[in-house]
Amino acid sequence: MDAYLETERLALRRFTADDVDLLIELDSDPAVMRHLTGGNPTAPELVRERALPNILAGYEKWGGDLGLFAAHEKDGGAFIGWFHLRPEPEGPLDEAELGYRLRQAAWGKGYATEGSRALLGKAFTELGVRMVRAATMSVHHGSRNIMEKLGMILAGTIPTPSDMEMIEGSEQGVVRYEITKEQWEQQ
Template structure:
């Protein structure tokens, strides 16, 4: 198990094939999946055959980027973070994302992990811009983005195959550039 990043309370490590139960349990909580699928759980077969192999493949194709299992210092699985370029992104731009177990909500883990990834991206990974997206109505995730130093850029609408309660209000994009991060006197580190 390779540690990617450590913070005061978190270890972000590479996923392994043995994480299928962790991911299945995470995606089985309707509250966790509320703003993603409307609360519908992800079937274990989909986690095992699609999601986890995609997570693992990232380590080979994009050094320093991908999906990272988040654990507390006792080794308890809390969820995951991603820090990765999307296929449509220009060079130097990456998307930040996170999904944590309900028991980890409201404890600052999402902000702590996000700040550490932004810091690593701007200092070690030649990143120029970090962005994150969520539903307009997902206030908790929006607060994490703001605490991480990202600023609201735009509200936009996407065509989703299944409507989720609140999706009529659209999605929101937050972002921060390396220059903005470097010149911020209260820079989140």
């Protein structure tokens, strides 16, 4: 496995066209998709025809340093999900969005914090990023706790996007967290 980034327990790598089944399986778990689609799986054809091609195109667009990365346990190689560090669609390259989606088997093990912390370090020390943002449903306390462990600061609440209005708790909106390079350096 050609690692993009390694932590104590994780190896992150670029996705390939051969990874479609990993993404389909991840997005088919109602618990994983609870705060994204209300638990509805992503249709396999959408993963094949839109999601994976967009992931691969992101590496081209951003030179392979930003994008969505498959995460595997170093001990045994199990796929646990993905992390992303990428600019907003039309945003500047020195601002990035941090995110993750992990299989249930990987929950509660500190992987989201570990992988995210490593991506923040890479963003601020190697990639010239000056600010990283992350967002989650207001009611998604697990994700909010991770963002706070990373030293991210609550920047505000935004209305829930219309395609997520059927999700339980959506009326409370989406929270956005931020951390600047200077704030990260002071930790």
